[in-house]
Amino acid sequence: MRPSAVLESALYAEDLAAAEAFYSGVMGLDVLAKVPGRHVFFRVGAGILLIFDPRATETAHSGARLPVPPHGARGPGHLCFAATRAEIDDWRARLTAAGVAIEAEFDWPNGARSLYFRDPAGNSLELAEPRLWA
The missing domain is CATH 3.10.180.10 (2,3-Dihydroxybiphenyl 1,2-Dioxygenase, domain 1)
Structure with missing residues (x-):
């Protein structure tokens, strides 16, 4: 099981x-x-x-x-939300407009895109293409 x-x-x-x-x-x-x-x-x-x-x-x-x-x-925890590459572009714009700093954005060796930022408590949040773990 x-x-x-x-x-x-x-x-x-x-x-x-x-x-x-x-x-x-x-x-x-x-x-x-x-x-x-x-x-x-x-x-x-x-x-x-x-x-x-x-x-x-x-x-x-x-x-x-x-x-x-x-x-x-x-201390800061971590959570990753699933998003398509196009949605990550939209999220970058939304987060920036809300005054949320983007900490990192890159493509992993398998080609999946990730975008990192923080919530008000300092938790590390990520938006990533689900194929990151495919």
Whole structure:
């Protein structure tokens, strides 16, 4: 047996309002759920992007409604979104117009294109052609 897909991915940000503004406004993702001071979740295609405030999730809370184990990370994480080469061109223009700095853009040895930038928490984000891993 093996998993068939990644269902959810998590990044961490202490300023959830800035994260929500970025991922909903700049990235165009729909907010699926949020709990102020703890998390904001977004739908990304068939998957879910979880943004947690690590201060709220790295310790266990007695009396929690659901028994989710403590988790959290410090420092920048990484997430890559799938995009076609033409979409990457459109994203570059959209991100630049929103004042988001492009850190790198290049073609991998297999010819797939990647574009790197950061969210307000400093997480490294990438847009890449799916053939990067084909």
